[in-house]
Amino acid sequence: MTAFAxxxxxxxxxxxxxxVALPFLREPEPVDDxxxxxxxxxxxxxxxxxxxxxxxxxxxxxxxxxxTGKVNDEDYRALVRPLRRRAAETLRALDAYAARMSExxxxxxxxxxxxxxxxxxxxxxxxxxxxxxxxxxxxPDEGDRPVRxxxxxxxxx
Amino acid sequence: xxxxxxxxxxxxxxLSAYAVIAGAYAAATGKRRLALSARxxxxxxxxxxxxxxxxxxxxxxxxxxxxVYVGDHTSLELPTPYKISAFWGGQExxxxxxxxxxxxxxxxxxxxxxxxxxxxxxxxxxxxxxxxGFFSLVLxxxxxxxxxxxxxxxxxxxxxxxxxPYMVSHPPALYLGYVGxxxxxxxxxxxxxxRRTDELWIVLIRxxxxxxxxxxxxxxxxxxxxxxxxxxWGGYFAWDPVExxxxxxxxxxxxxxxxxxxxxKRGMLKVWNMLLVIGAFxxxxxxxxxxxxxxxxxxxxxxxxxxxxxxxxxICLVVVASTALVLARLPLLRxxxxxxxxxxxxxxxxxxxxxxxxxxxTILWGVVYPILSEAVRGEQMTVGPxxxxxxxxxxxxxxxxxxxxxxLVAWRRASLRSLGRTFAWPAAIALLVGLALLPLGAGxxxxxxxxxxxxxxxxxxxxxxxxxxxRARRALSGEPWPSALGSLVSRNRRRxxxxxxxxxxxxxxxxxxxxSAYDTIRETELGPGQSMDVGAYTLTYQRLxxxxxxxxxxxxxxxRVARNGRSLGTLEAGKNSYRAxxxxxxxxxxxxxxxxxxxxxVIADEIGRDGRVAFEVHISPLINLIWLAxxxxxxxxxVALWPDAREQRRLAERYTGVxxxx
Numbered sequence: 001m002t003a004f005a006x007x008x009x010x011x012x013x014x015x016x017x018x019x020v021a022l023p024f025l026r027e028p029e030p031v032d033d034x035x036x037x038x039x040x041x042x043x044x045x046x047x048x049x050x051x052x053x054x055x056x057x058x059x060x061x062x063x064x065x066x067x068t069g070k071v072n073d074e075d076y077r078a079l080v081r082p083l084r085r086r087a088a089e090t091l092r093a094l095d096a097y098a099a100r101m102s103e104x105x106x107x108x109x110x111x112x113x114x115x116x117x118x119x120x121x122x123x124x125x126x127x128x129x130x131x132x133x134x135x136x137x138x139x140p141d142e143g144d145r146p147v148r149x150x151x152x153x154x155x156x157x
Numbered sequence: 158x159x160x161x162x163x164x165x166x167x168x169x170x171x172l173s174a175y176a177v178i179a180g181a182y183a184a185a186t187g188k189r190r191l192a193l194s195a196r197x198x199x200x201x202x203x204x205x206x207x208x209x210x211x212x213x214x215x216x217x218x219x220x221x222x223x224x225v226y227v228g229d230h231t232s233l234e235l236p237t238p239y240k241i242s243a244f245w246g247g248q249e250x251x252x253x254x255x256x257x258x259x260x261x262x263x264x265x266x267x268x269x270x271x272x273x274x275x276x277x278x279x280x281x282x283x284x285x286x287x288x289x290g291f292f293s294l295v296l297x298x299x300x301x302x303x304x305x306x307x308x309x310x311x312x313x314x315x316x317x318x319x320x321x322p323y324m325v326s327h328p329p330a331l332y333l334g335y336v337g338x339x340x341x342x343x344x345x346x347x348x349x350x351x352r353r354t355d356e357l358w359i360v361l362i363r364x365x366x367x368x369x370x371x372x373x374x375x376x377x378x379x380x381x382x383x384x385x386x387x388x389x390w391g392g393y394f395a396w397d398p399v400e401x402x403x404x405x406x407x408x409x410x411x412x413x414x415x416x417x418x419x420x421x422k423r424g425m426l427k428v429w430n431m432l433l434v435i436g437a438f439x440x441x442x443x444x445x446x447x448x449x450x451x452x453x454x455x456x457x458x459x460x461x462x463x464x465x466x467x468x469x470x471x472i473c474l475v476v477v478a479s480t481a482l483v484l485a486r487l488p489l490l491r492x493x494x495x496x497x498x499x500x501x502x503x504x505x506x507x508x509x510x511x512x513x514x515x516x517x518x519t520i521l522w523g524v525v526y527p528i529l530s531e532a533v534r535g536e537q538m539t540v541g542p543x544x545x546x547x548x549x550x551x552x553x554x555x556x557x558x559x560x561x562x563x564x565l566v567a568w569r570r571a572s573l574r575s576l577g578r579t580f581a582w583p584a585a586i587a588l589l590v591g592l593a594l595l596p597l598g599a600g601x602x603x604x605x606x607x608x609x610x611x612x613x614x615x616x617x618x619x620x621x622x623x624x625x626x627x628r629a630r631r632a633l634s635g636e637p638w639p640s641a642l643g644s645l646v647s648r649n650r651r652r653x654x655x656x657x658x659x660x661x662x663x664x665x666x667x668x669x670x671x672x673s674a675y676d677t678i679r680e681t682e683l684g685p686g687q688s689m690d691v692g693a694y695t696l697t698y699q700r701l702x703x704x705x706x707x708x709x710x711x712x713x714x715x716x717r718v719a720r721n722g723r724s725l726g727t728l729e730a731g732k733n734s735y736r737a738x739x740x741x742x743x744x745x746x747x748x749x750x751x752x753x754x755x756x757x758x759v760i761a762d763e764i765g766r767d768g769r770v771a772f773e774v775h776i777s778p779l780i781n782l783i784w785l786a787x788x789x790x791x792x793x794x795x796v797a798l799w800p801d802a803r804e805q806r807r808l809a810e811r812y813t814g815v816x817x818x819x
Binding site: 046050 | 159168183187190192194198204276421423424569572578629632807810812
């Protein structure tokens with residue numbers, strides 16, 4: 001029994017060594033052996049994407065709180081403006097990032113553009129304010145893909 | 158084949174050492190193939206541990222008493238299901254179960270995160286390797302389940318109190334919870350080591366934390382029910398250190414599940430969340446240390462065996478290393494925003510966190526104080542239920558109230574006018590319930606009355622949340638009410654699953670308040686044919702029945718039960734005398750009324766030679782709501798855990814930069 005157990009143990013050890021060595025056996029001479037780390041540009045995109053998701057989720061939460069009576073109209077108006085501004089700024093920054101990337105790496109596959117929305121003309125030192133509080137959008141869903149909010153047209157000077 | 162088991166554990170130890178060294182080197186220097194190799198070593202640990210577990214299980218089922226462990230925990234006449242459950246009935250086997258669950262969880266976690274995890278997974282591998290390595294080392298060098306002896310003709314047997322169907326499911330459920338907390342810890346540490354303190358680590362551990370927390374909760378309820386039906390003192394939770402050991406990490410994980418939402422939505426509490434993840438894991442290690450080191454019996458039994466020192470050393474290492482890492486990465490953990498108002502959803506979560514952590518720390522002090530007292534002053538002391546019950550009321554009642562307040566308050570800030578409108582109905586219902594209960598005698602216990610009123614407030618706020626959400630959904634989609642409710646829940650699983658869990662906690666609170674604040678106990682000795690009255694019940698002791706069970710002599714007092722003069726049949730309460738183990742266990746008689754949630758609980762405390770029996774009878778109102786809460790808790794957890802394809806697509810888009818196909 002002991003010899004059989006030892007043989008089984010040896011078999012187990014060999015199997016473990018093979019499993020551990022598998023990445024080297026599969027790719028003895030890899031083209032690229034670097035671990036995928038985030039470049040500064042990717043870090044920037046990720047930070048913007050997180051910021052965008054947070055802003056859009058906050059907008060959706062606010063809509064639901066408004067619809068279910070937890071936030072009154074007055075509070076809603078006061079809260080929705082900075083949130084919409086933040087969402088719009090993040091979306092613009094992400095667009096700018098995508099444009100910059102496509103210029104730097106024209107041969108690389110481009111990051112697809114999000115749904116088309118009217119691009120506001122930037123006006124220096126002009127705060128972006130929504131003209132009117134929009135109609136409530138459907139209640140937020142945790143899993144929904146972020147939807148671009150209407151970016152309000154800035155008031156011409 | 159104990160040799161095979163030993164070899165398998167040595168291989169597991171070697172693999173985990175490789176995962177730590179190669180994994181850390183690969184992650185630090187950015188070597189892809191080496192990182193994959195280290196990950197594979199962690200995966201291979203599952204195979205090695207499975208072989209070791211299979212060897213022990215086969216020995217248990219075959220009653221191979223040449224294994225010391227099998228001889229110490231089973232006997233020939235022990236029924237097979239209990240031979241299997243003896244796997245976790247002793248120290249060595251339960252540590253092997255820890256290792257088995259840990260390797261399976263670790264493998265699943267790193268494989269599921271391989272697409273989006275990147276350097277985070279590369280760093281999680283050595284962290285998990287350290288934990289796997291520690292348990293492998295303990296099983297190889299300190300507490301081996303594969304120690305052998307000259308096989309005796311029969312084993313000592315399993316402790317009678319462990320020969321209960323609940324002991325087949327309760328320890329594995331608890332271990333699935335304890336061990337699961339290693340995954341959030343590993344990814345938290347990996348986030349700090351890789352400097353990737355964005356949301357990715359939270360996204361990767363969200364479900365693992367929820368899974369571990371669910372198992373811990375269910376495991377505790379199964380344990381409470383086991384204590385209720387098997388230990389036979391009429392209660393279900395005695396603030397025993399072993400019970401507290403499971404409650405503490407559950408409280409820390411509950412705090413984390415709430416505060417992590419603030420980090421996701423507002424980018425706040427990053428340090429706090431990291432500390433909670435570390436705390437929950439350390440408390441799960443501490444729980445294992447408490448139950449396995451012998452320190453609860455006496456500080457002397459702790460110092461006699463080496464296991465306690467190993468565990469204590471490892472817990473100290475984890476605390477010091479992880480705290481140092483948090484301090485080193487503090488600049489990366491700065492909050493993006495600040496709390497806008499003390500009256501907001503995030504503020505209620507913060508208050509809930511403070512109460513949960515304070516409660517957890519008071520329990521920890523209650524557990525540690527007797528140990529410290531014995532170590533320093535040489536005096537054995539106990540911290541009893543009055544200490545814990547005081548803090549349960551002090552922290553538990555405000556927590557219950559916050560469960561109702563939280564969903565009614567808006568994120569960021571809420572005005573008093575809005576609060577007045579949303580609070581009106583739940584507050585009115587709570588007041589009405591409190592007033593209605595007064596004439597029914599609920600005023601005998603003020604904390605009980607407050608708990609019922611708060612419970613009504615929470616239930617009303619949950620029902621309102623569902624109703625208002627469904628109405629909003631219906632107004633937009635035009636769906637009928639049931640499908641509007643269905644789509645509301647399926648599109649917001651974490652939120653509404655959480656509300657269902659809150660409802661379960663309310664049921665638990667009502668059950669605990671009812672059974673502890675309004676219970677009736679009576680003790681009487683009866684001879685055959687004599688009766689006793691307890692509340693509305695009349696119990697008549699008819700006769701003593703004696704029979705031979707499969708591995709025990711069973712003596713049962715047969716009692717006829719009537720309520721308000723109407724016969725409800727008979728129940729049996731008595732004792733089992735286990736032959737192999739030479740021990741006696743209480744076998745209680747319980748009659749449950751599912752309409753009122755009340756139990757009639759009969760203990761045959763002493764059975765005299767003349768056939769007279771000393772009975773202890775409890776009437777526990779609403780106690781069955783506690784077990785019902787377990788089912789509701791499981792449903793709510795499953796709703797929150799269920800994967801959401803929309804969310805997966807959104808996160809894939811975020812972390813790859815490419816919109817996923819719908």
